[in-house]
Amino acid sequence: MVDRCFLSSRCEDFLRKFCSFTAKAPVKKKRLRKLTGLLPVSLTKSIFEHFVGRKVSREVMKVVLQCEEQFFHYVSGDLEAFARHAGRTTLQVADVELLLKRQRWINDKESLYSLIRTYLPLQYRRQLIPCAGRPRTRESR
Numbered sequence: 001m002v003d004r005c006f007l008s009s010r011c012e013d014f015l016r017k018f019c020s021f022t023a024k025a026p027v028k029k030k031r032l033r034k035l036t037g038l039l040p041v042s043l044t045k046s047i048f049e050h051f052v053g054r055k056v057s058r059e060v061m062k063v064v065l066q067c068e069e070q071f072f073h074y075v076s077g078d079l080e081a082f083a084r085h086a087g088r089t090t091l092q093v094a095d096v097e098l099l100l101k102r103q104r105w106i107n108d109k110e111s112l113y114s115l116i117r118t119y120l121p122l123q124y125r126r127q128l129i130p131c132a133g134r135p136r137t138r139e140s141r
Contacts, residue, residue, distance in 0.1 A: 037065040038072050075099065 035041045041061070048064050049056050056064070082095040093112075100106045105115060116128050 035061055035065060037068050039068065041065065044068055078102075 035058070037044055044064060045056060045061060048061075078099055079091050079095050082098055083089065083091050086095075097106065097112055100112060100115070106112055113129055116125055120128070
């Protein structure tokens with residue numbers, strides 16, 4: 001006579017092996033991680049696509065967002081150092097101008113306000129330069 005315990009364990013082994021070959025594992029859908037950045041991703045993407053002139057893939061956006069984070073890290077460190085050197089705890093326009101001069105964005109011929117006029121839409125220009133959006137009248141000429 002054959003031991004029942006032996007048969008049941010052999011049947012269980014067989015069923016495990018059989019089921020492992022025939023049953024397919026459920027297919028897991030790849031879940032895309034949400035992209036995050038310091039600025040809203042849609043804003044960063046639209047600015048980047050505007051200057052590149054093409055659509056941008058998800059992989060490229062990951063790299064752009066990493067560069068954005070590094071850029072703001074370096075800029076904030078420089079601005080903090082300028083304010084600390086001047087003995088202040090608050091950033092001022094002079095600190096930003098000094099940073100832009102150091103990075104050669106502005107010089108004697110190119111001012112901060114000309115950069116604002118060149119690169120920013122009218123709604124933001126009005127916030128930064130109060131007279132930028134007003135039409136000129138005869139009295140102001």
